[in-house]
Each structure stands twice: as C-alpha cells, then as structure tokens.
Amino acid sequence: MSDSLSLLLTNDDGIDAVGFRALYETLSEVADVTAVAPADDQSAVGRKLSNDVSVREHDLGYAIEGTPADCVVAGLEALRPDVDAVVAGCNKGANLGAYVLGRSGTVSAAVESAFFDVPAIAVSLYVPGGGDTPWQEQASDPEDFRNATAATKFLVEHALGAGVFEQAEYLNVNAPMAEGDGPAPIEITRPSTLYEMTAEHDGNGTITLHDRVWDRMRADDIPDPEGTDRRAVVDGKVSVSPLTAPHTTEHHEALDALAETYLDTV
Template identity: 45%
Template sequence: MELDSDPHILLTNDDGIDAPGIRALYDALQAVGTVTVVAPDRNRSAVGRSLSYGRTRSSPDDLSLDLEADSFTSPVPHTDHELGYAVDGTPCDCAIVGVNALDPKPDIVVSGCNSGANLGAYVFSRSGTVSAAMEAAFLETPSIAVSMDTLGYDGELEPTDFERAADITATIVGGAPGTGLFDRVDYLNVNVPRPGLEPNGYAITRPTRVYEMDATVEDGSFQLTNKLWQQMSNRDIPDPEDTDRHAVLEGQVSISPLRIPYDVVDTEAVRTIIEGIL
C-alpha cells in the first residue's frame, strides 16, 4: 500500500496517553503529516492483542470475559485530551477505533514510543506496543511499532529522551511515500538504544528467536525469571549478528520489516529502500 505524500497518521501506544514517549512522537510526526492520537487513558503495557470487546466493566481495571453477552457491539469509553482521544481500553481497541472510526481514515499507524525495548519474536503477541501495530496491519493499514531500550538508564524519562526514536520514525514516515516500502512490508518493528549512548547507525534486522524464561518454586511460591533481560542488563546476550537484540546492544537502531502475523520479509530489498530514506 503506497503512502500519501501528506499522510494522516494515527498515533497510539500502550504506556498511556500522558507518557513522554508518545508526546515526543506527536511533536516529531507533525512535521511530516497530520497526527491524530487515540491512546489508552492509562498504562496498558503487556496486554498483547487484548480487546475490550465482549468484556464486562464492573471496575476500570476489570475486563472479565462476559460469556453471557448477547450483543455484537461493545462500548469503548473515551474522553477528549489535548493530544486527541484518551480511551478506556487496550492498545488494540485504540488501533481499531482509529483505523475504522476516524474521518479521514489514517494512512499509517504509529505505536509508541514505548519505554522499554520490544525485541525478539516471542514478544510480539505480548507487547501492547507491537500488538497495536499488528492490529492495524491486519486491518490493511501500514504501521510502525517504536520502542526504546531503557535498561540501565537512571532518572525519570522526559520527551527529550525519546528524540532519537521520534526523529527516525518521522524520517521513515516522511520518506516512505514513493518508495514502495509498504508494498513489501505490513509493519516495521523499530527499537532504539537507550538515551545517552553514542549513535551507531541502524541495522535491518530479524527478530531474534532466542528465548529463555525460567520458573522455580521457592518457599512454596512460584517464581518467574526472565533470563534474557537479566543477560541484557549486563549487555551480554547470545544473539546472531543479524538480529534485533544484537543491533540494539551494539548501539544501533534496529528496524525489523515484517508481515503479519510474524513473518520476516526480504530484508535486502527493504534495506535498499530504507537506505534511500535514511
């Protein structure tokens, strides 16, 4: 799908509409298109592709499945916000509402910028950030998920900390028209190294398939340990050189071109296009 030269951009996230990452993207993307924000009214991280559809709402955080529901339509409450619309729902709710209810319809969906990297094939169905981009792709709308590594970063994040992520996203969105990029890919998963690191270019990558999650019983309680994040915090991870996590640990911006649901596309063809954009 070819992008318009002055695209209508739907911006969403999973950290909530008041998060600094979405503000940084909002400011940067206005230079390359018209931006409408439809984002969760609070943090909805790691909800994956969850929907509010068909679920009860006895309290703001209760999304219990209502097996007795006899309606095919579910309300998704929202309030006006200075950036757009704050939705009492999930990132995928926001993507569906934004793609189908806005007039004019968006030409592209941008999800992020997430505070924390979304690296590896295993994370796609778990991450709210990537899930919103994937939802848009299923609805035949090109999309970009954008995340920033924050492991080892001390201090409260501000919009300025996401400047690198915002700039590269705006450059891709602004440069994509006429390249055929989104004829080849359904969505991009972009991960940016943590703030303060010296820029080291970018890499066209594939999501790593290395996955280590451990579980133990300690004093009668189950414990989960994410060994990958443990290793990544030490900047020591066994990923092949062409993968997303390897690139980020090398200080590079990782750009993974994908087709729904998780397929990697011809990276060499996409590399040529991205090189022309960046």
C-alpha cells in the same frame, strides 16, 4: 506540518507518557497526527480486545479506556478512518525478540493495523537499566527518546513512498537511548530467537516468572548474532525489523497423512 500525510498515533504506556508526547511532537513536524491512545498504562496486554470502550477528547486527540488494539480498531473505524499509517509508541522499554511480538501492546497495535491494510510502525526505546537508578525511573526526558523519534520521523516520511509496505505489513523499531549529539544509525534486522523465561516455585503458593534475557543484556552477555534486533540495539543502533502480520501456513505431509486416517480410527 504536511497536509498530505495523516497518522494515527497510539501506544500502550498511556496517552500521557513521556515517550508518547515526544513522538507526537516530532511526527507533527511532518504529518497531521491524531492521538487515539489508552487513557492509562496497558503494557503487555497483547491484542486483548474489548466489546465497548469509553472515549474522551484529549488535547492530542482521543483517550480510550481500553487496550492498544481497542484504540486501533476504534480509531480506524470510528474516529480517524482516513489515515495513511498507524504509529505505536514510543514505548518505554524495548520490544525485542520473536517471543515478545504477541505479548507487547505496542507491537500488537501495529499488528491490528496491518489487518486493516494500513501500514504501521511500532516504536520502542531500549532502557539499559542497572546502576543506581532503576530502569523505570530512567528515560524521563523527551530528549532521551531522540534516536527513536528521529528514526520514526525518517521512516514515516520515506517508507511509504519507497514501497517498503509492499513487502512488509509493519515495522518493529527499537532504538537505544540518546547519547551524544549525533543520531544512531539504522540497521535492518530480524527478530532474535533467544528465549530464556524461567519460573521458580517458592513452595508456598507463589511462582515467580523471570525473563533472563534482560539480565544478560545488562551484563553485555548476548549471544545474538549480527543481523538480529537485540544485537543491533546493544551495539547502539536503531533496529528496524520488517514483519508480516498474518500467521504463515505451510504444507505438511505428515499432518495430511494423519487427516486421511482419522475416520478409520474413531
């Protein structure tokens, strides 16, 4: 363990998740790691924030009765304010595509950290699903997360010193499940823009929402081009997307013109 590098580790699957423990143990080889993670599953809550949260000591650090964003705020402000970086993961299930960035609790923890000016890495594992075993029952062994933990360890050791976070506020990492002996290569990517959410009304008061992208991934029917996060993971690579947290703004002449005529129309 290195005395010079300190990390806050959180997630959205809960502090006792297999992927969380796998990442904690791997990162502890190179850093002083303190867990500040949800006490239970908080998947897909985005940046939902609480006013008050209960905290209890855990053998890895602290368990919070709250969301990933709660954990980052509580961790950086009250429990471990002196860390070099925040790592969120390893999530069981990929967080791929631009449309999931605001939905994922894992990614949202990294975004929350970025607003504190603390570098962050969000880490997720792509579980293909299909076959006889439901995807929820797969990735039950820490070894299944080997590609994700190895890549994250490498980035933690090298990205800070290399100046990566002078241009990016956080990294969104997605890794395929481990196969064979060697690690999967890293590819620097951009989030895919493919979006195929559907909604079906059964006529009896229920509307079913469905993300068809997962069906296409299982069928190897992905139109994403080279260089996108989803294409990299489907091709067996570790996707690393360097991202910025604040929403960008641009000058809009048409909107300026509307503002100038507002008082003349009301």
